[in-house]
Amino acid sequence: MNAPIGVIDSGVGGLTVAKAIMELLPNETIYYIGDTARCPYGPRTIQEVRNFTWQMAKALEKMNIKLLVIACNTATAVALESLQKHMPFPVIGVINAGARAAVKSTKRNEIVVLATEGTIKSGAYEEALHSLATKAKVIPLACPTFVPLVESGEYEGQFSYDLVANGLNPLENERFDTVILGCTHYPILQKQIEAAVGSEVKVLSSAEETAKDVEAILSYNNQLRTDKESPKHIFHASGSVPIFRSIAERWLDQGELTIRRISF
Known part of the structure; x- marks a missing residue:
């Protein structure tokens, strides 16, 4: 067709x-x-x-x-x-697809969800992840500065790395091995996110x-x-x-x- x-x-x-x-x-x-x-x-x-x-x-x-x-x-x-x-x-x-990818990837069932305020408030990712892995520890984090950065087109250069690192500061004392990019804008910032969370963490898109x-x-x-x-x-x-x-x-x-x- x-x-x-x-x-x-x-x-x-x-x-x-x-x-x-x-x-x-x-x-x-x-x-x-x-x-x-x-x-x-x-x-x-x-x-x-x-x-x-x-x-x-x-x-x-x-x-x-x-x-x-x-x-x-x-x-x-x-x-x-x-x-x-x-x-x-x-x-x-895209939520069920992102949850599936994370559950396949994680070794310790410690998963961060980066998303918009609306997605985080909905609890949709927690529900999807727990339906696949009941014992998963889910750490949700809203990143309200990320979408405007991508939409502006100014997402390359040191400024974007600094803004992303600042947005991920709340994760500093958390343990996790997998990150879901729970907003489809965020893969455009994947390099910056990977730099902020470190090479041992798997950063996944639902795409x-x-x-x-x-x-x-x-x-x-x-x-x-x-x-x-x-x-x-x-x-x-x-x-x-x-x-x-x-x-x-x-x-x-x-x-x-x-x-x-x-x-x-």
């Missing part, structure tokens, strides 16, 4: 998931929406995040997608269940596990793309297109991208 895969996020963070899908399923077309005008979602109310997520999902429904990835942990926590019930295509999030979920669902439903033409990805941003383009083309390394402004 040659319909596109939809990917939504509060901003540019979901590009980390889109990139993993592109690498695993290079024949598939992706339609992406980044709600950069209203990012970050972490400090917003549950109802606001739910409404914004539904707006993006309905926009992609009109574009005839075959599967939707909520590539935003905050949105996954509050909107996944309702979208799964009401959308005419499969809908998956690759999410891409495997996409492949499994499309394969099961016999919906993998068979057309051998090059996929024509389309990206949408509700805020500044030039800023989105700068980050997306750097991160995806796909050459010039088709990027359109979208309003809600």
